[in-house]
Amino acid sequence: MKPCLNRTIAAAGLAAVLFSGAWLPASAADPEWHTSSSLIGTSKYGEDFKHYDYVNPDAPKGGTLNSTTSGTFDSFNPYIVQGNAAAGFASFGGGLLYDTLMEQATDEGSVSHPLVAEAYKYPEDFSSATYRLDPRARWHDGKPITVDDVIWSFNALKTHSPLYNKYYANVTEAVKTGDREVTFHFDQKGNRELPKIMGDLVVLPKHWWEGTDASGKKRDISRPTQEPPLGSAAYKISSFKPGSEIVWERVPDYWAAQLPVKVGRENFDKRRYTYFLDDNAAWQAFAKGGFQDIRPESSARRWATEYNFPAVKAGDVIKAEFATTSGQPMQAYVMNTRRPQFQDPRVRKAITMAFDFETMNRNIFFDAYKRTDSYFEGGELASSGIPQGKELEILEAYRDKLPPELFTQEFKLPVSDTPQAARENLRTALQLFKEAGWVNRGGKLVSEKTGEQFRIEFLGNDPIDERVATPFIDSLRRLGIDATLRIIDEGQYINRTRSFDFDMLALSSFAQSQSPGNEQRDFFSSKAADTPGSRNFAGIKDPVVDALVERVIFATDRDDLLAATHALDRVLLWNYYMVPQWHLGKVRLGYWNKFGIPEKQPSYVGVDIDSWWIDKDKEAALAAKYKGVN
Known part of the structure; x- marks a missing residue:
């Protein structure tokens, strides 16, 4: 088996598409606004959703999560066919940089909760969907996320992203129907999933992409770029070395930090990705320490025979398995x-x-x-x-x-x-x-x-x-x-x-x-x-x-x-x-013992690394014992 942690979680992420009220009809006269939604049944959290029940809402912020990845990168635009996008970007969803209209749940299948959009509604025949934006939603430059951003993003993604083009093949247009409302029209009726999966739409900053770079050159969403884009999510690019390293830093005034899906999560101040030639080289870096703090293990042979280096024997590297209920790819x-x-x-x-x-x-x-x-x-x-x-x-x-x-x-x-x-x-x-x-x-x-x-x-x-x-x-x-x-x-x-x-x-x-x-x-x-x-x-x-x-x-x-x-x-x-x-039906992780971890993890995706945090005392002990580990 060769899934990485991101692939495993991405599998559950793509699985969590939207639908409020399961298969219940909406009122034809006055469609109801929905917040949390589910394609299978109602969310366990109901309308009084404060935070995921597995997180530590008081988890401390700080520290660096070190990760490795293979290959190289040459672009910060993941939504086109050309170029290799850097770690932290995602071809589906917003990755570390962008927020989506709604966020897929980590602990329930086919459930989503509000993010850029605070609610949505749809008519009885499922011929359209209207999303109402949260007035607090902001880009990192402080400007509000607008309906125009959503419409521009929808058109750009349908044009340039093969994945979104297929995903929203039956969406004919996005139109402004209120100061904070955008309505998506469909070319067919009866597609019960479509009104809800519009919440998976990643929202991009129209004003940034239509602007010019430092040299005065007009930006182009259809082309690769190595100019760090403006974002809206919990992280932004701090620094990078083309093809070999990218460092993300947490946005201290992130607009959505207190939304239920974010409380107790996204706790690392920095997330560093170092590129290695292949997985064998990444394994050596993990065992040495300092380059990779958490390793999703894809090799059964390595899991059974090679987690015996000194740090494992000393209890400084932990082996753990997390069962999943989300189905297997x-x-x-x-x-x-x-x-x-x-x-x-x-x-x-x-x-x-x-x-x-x-x-x-x-x-x-x-x-x-x-x-x-x-x-x-x-x-x-x-x-x-x-x-x-x-x-x-x-x-x-x-x-x-x-x-x-x-x-x-x-x-x-x-x-x-x-x-x-x-x-x-x-x-x-x-x-x-x-x-x-x-x-x-x-x-x-x-x-x-x-x-x-x-x-x-x-x-x-x-x-x-x-x-x-x-x-x-x-x-x-x-x-x-x-x-x-x-x-x-x-x-x-x-x-x-x-x-x-x-x-x-x-x-x-x-x-x-x-x-x-x-x-x-x-x-x-x-x-x-x-x-x-x-x-x-x-x-x-x-x-x-x-x-x-x-x-x-x-x-x-x-x-x-x-x-x-x-x-x-x-x-x-x-x-x-x-x-x-x-x-396998499980997520296998080896990790350096520098983290605080909630007592339980979400059984649906198996493990939510975003709910972990750096334990400063543990980190200091490791740094004193192993040179370069921090």
């Missing part, structure tokens, strides 16, 4: 079906049959992981058994376009728990290849028509990818496939994945929400397959998938959503677009 080897060798589903199934998870889990991962077998792993959204009830009704409309076994067999991934089972799976794979026109001649799997050998180049961006890809490559080579792995730097990897220039990704992760909706277009739609920068890495272009994605988005209630999601999950699985990997 689909982490997978991703086949690029834009490549001709992957267009036959029998080939994709054959490649799936060749993956021996059980041996890898035992030999490499210390039996730490479970096999992922759903695009919506870890909850009621995952399909199971054979289709029944409303799910079956949905799928019946596409019966002639789906594999017949989808209706009669439970989807199961191959199991290689014995040497005999592993050999049988490879024999099945060879038979599937033969049916698809590929035969083994002289130890090479070649096309019956052209004699060309079947080739797969796995693409990775981290040395750990070699460990997770090599056993699979060995199995594919036993079938006669010319399988190789190429590890490239982060910048190259971003550019190649954005342009879909790869055969197969060694590892990719697709975070899902507990209320899936518009983001499914970016994952799986035909339009996204042709859009550089989308997350449809597999190149899925299937009218049935397109229809089911829309069925999910326009579900009429929770039961309808579950049935539609089960149907989508099942169709994706039976088409074998990806080879599912594994999941």
Whole structure:
């Protein structure tokens, strides 16, 4: 498993989309203003929300959180395809710099609370959404955040960000409908999620982006920049060394510091990110101390065998696991079906049959992981058994376009728990290849028509990818496939994945929400397959998938959503677009013992680092004992 902490929390963040009153109708005559919202049910905090129940509201501010990251950066604009954005920025959401209209909850699925917007409302037919801005909302230069900022941000993001373009595909316009009110109009009715996920909109400063820099040059939101932008959130850029380090500092007069979602959080005065070549180098820096205070651990081998250096033995570095209830991402080897060798589903199934998870889990991962077998792993959204009830009704409309076994067999991934089972799976794979026109001649799997050998180049961006890809490559080579792995730097990897220039990704992760909706277009739609920068890495272009994605988005209630999601999950699985990997269900952290930590952490995301704070006594003790640790 290779999720970083930010990716894990981001998964839960994207999952927390908005909807007030679950699936209850609003009044047609006078829509009600909503504050905290939920797509599943009402928030546990109700209207008397003071702060998250797990935080220390009196947590002290101060100190520096040191972090590491891999690769490099050349831009402070994360919302465009060009450039590599610096750590602390986010392509979805505001990152450390910008606030969104509402903030996704850390401790409840599909819940959001007020931030830039203090409330929102929507009509009974869900044809629009109106957000009312908090009059206290300010940019770091003291100017108020206005409706004009929101409208400008919406237009800029839809134009330049592939992610937001897909997320808000059905939003036709944003218009000013009051001094502090902005209304978003939709081109379709009945999309119950859309009024609420407008709260995920990041708000950018129109006056700054339309202004000029120190040299008098007009700024351009469509281009990368290394000029620190004006923001509105709890942090701003303090300093940076191009490509190697960026330091953020807490804004002492942050306008939202006393809002319920912020009380007891964002306690570090500074957040420093140091760039390293790869994760191995970052690990060495963590063990030495001073560069990385908290390490999200992605390596089961390292977690089991290498947390034995002196600081761990002395109790100065702590190992901790935090269970999550937010569901698990689909982490997978991703086949690029834009490549001709992957267009036959029998080939994709054959490649799936060749993956021996059980041996890898035992030999490499210390039996730490479970096999992922759903695009919506870890909850009621995952399909199971054979289709029944409303799910079956949905799928019946596409019966002639789906594999017949989808209706009669439970989807199961191959199991290689014995040497005999592993050999049988490879024999099945060879038979599937033969049916698809590929035969083994002289130890090479070649096309019956052209004699060309079947080739797969796995693409990775981290040395750990070699460990997770090599056993699979060995199995594919036993079938006669010319399988190789190429590890490239982060910048190259971003550019190649954005342009879909790869055969197969060694590892990719697709975070899902507990209320899936518009983001499914970016994952799986035909339009996204042709859009550089989308997350449809597999190149899925299937009218049935397109229809089911829309069925999910326009579900009429929770039961309808579950049935539609089960149907989508099942169709994706039976088409074998990806080879599912594994999941843990926990966040693993190693951290230097310099923090104050609330007694409990939010079970939904597992851990909220923003609720931690620097314990000055602990920090001083470490600094005295280990040179450079602070």
